[in-house]
Structure formats: structure tokens, C-alpha cells
Amino acid sequence: MSPDYDKEKVEALEAELECLQKENEALGLMFETMSRKYIMLHQAYLRQKSNKRQRLEVPAAGGSKASQVFVKTDPRDQSLIVQDGFQWRKYGQKVTKDNPSPRAYFKCFMAPGCPVKKKVQRCVEDKSIIVATYEGQHNHDVDSTAAGKSLSASCSSAIFSGTRSIPFPPLDNPFRPTITLDLTLSGSDLQNHRNLPSLMHDYSTSNDDGNNKKKKIEDYVAFLTKDPNFTLALAAAVARSIKTEHPKPSPP
DNA sequence: CGATTTTGACCGGCGC
């Protein structure tokens, strides 16, 4: 072990450390932005829920359920396409009063008679976020190849499911939707992602006001993990990825 | 030329 070798090694490690710190800082900022957006959307959702149509909260016979999925997209992309593994046919578009962005109406036509509909509209607060509202239950299985493609080819990522109730019970239900719970944030390199707690620890200790930020992040994580809908969506996403890795052979 | 999307018209529910 020569001193030169050690020095070189130390320099390399320092460079790597600096690189990681910058990366952590950027990811931390993105995480904070995302958490703000989530809180904003959650509050808007709660406001709407409490202000409008309270009588509709009485569940219909058979339980008509709706779930919302928030999808982060490229703001330049004006299309209202949410790749979720199902085939949808657009049957209408409307501009609603509370949102200048048009709302598109889709029906599932993967199977004849499938009653599922979805409404897709850009978030009024952040036009890079698409809100997809699903209604009904599919009477057929999801097209796993399309779902797989949608995960790899789409530049969008569903950041969370703001569900009042998820119409497709996760894991054991073959009719569940492809709710992609992607907390990695669009545009970031998958290879660069370490596990979140250590990432947050590095980030929080590398800043002067680290304690404050750390507390914010911990609060947010606690908030998310307490939300049963988040847990359900997370479980669905994990199940989805397992299914994609080990696809069951399709019948001839 | 068939499939799909667009878009204006129509319908029904809800609040005033």
C-alpha cells in the first residue's frame, strides 16, 4: 500500500461522497416538492368531498366504488393518456366548471360488457399531474403485456393513489388494476436509488437545517404509512411487480 | 374502409 495509492483512493471516495451528497440534496428537494403536492391535492380532495354531494356518500347497492390515481407526466405532454394495462375507448370530453383543463371520459373495451369507466383530467393546481378516476370493476383480467409495456414505455408515473376506496382488492384479485405506485419520481435514474431511509438520513445530516427537514420527512412517512389506502396501493404495486417478474403462463 | 377520436347536442340530477 503506497501513500499515493491511499491518496488516490481517498480522493475517489471524496468525489463519490460529494456526488452522492449532491444527488441526495436533489432527491430531497424532489421529495419535498412531491410531499407538498400530495398535501395540496389531498386537501383539495377533502374540500371537494366535504363540500359536494354529501348525499352521494350513501353507497349504492352492490357498492359503486371509485378510486383516484394521480399520475405525474411531462407537463409538455398535452395528452390525457394514462397507461394502466387496460384498453380504453374515449367516448366524451367536457370542460368542467372547477377546472379549465378538459375532462376526458373513457370506457374499458378489453372485454365486451365491461362496466368500468374512467375520467381523466389534469390537476387544476399542477397541470403536470393527471387525475384518473376509475369507476366499477373489470369483469376480465388485465393485459399483462400491455401493463408491462406501460411501465417501461411511459414517461409518466403514478405517484400515489388517493383512493376513497380501492375497487379492486389487491393481491388475490385477478381483476385488480395496474396502479403503479412509483415513488422514485420521474426523470431520476433508477440505478441511483438507494433505500429511502438511508437516503433521507444522508440528506438530513448533510444540511444545516437537517433536523427540521428530517422531521418533515419522518412526519410525511408516518402520515403515508398510517393511510390504509396508501398501504393497499403499495401492496398492489409490489404484487404487480412480482407478477411482471414471474408472469403466469397464458392459456393457449 | 373500418376503427377510433372529436365535438356539439341531449338528458337527468341537483340546487335555488
Add this chain to the structure above:
DNA sequence: GCGCCGGTCAAAATCG
């Protein structure tokens, strides 16, 4: 009862 608004229909337009 009337008007507003969201959701759906269906003819026209567009696409492959």
C-alpha cells in the same frame, strides 16, 4: 319550475 352542470350519445371527422 328553472337553470346549471356533469355525464353520455351519436354523427362527423380523422387516422392507419
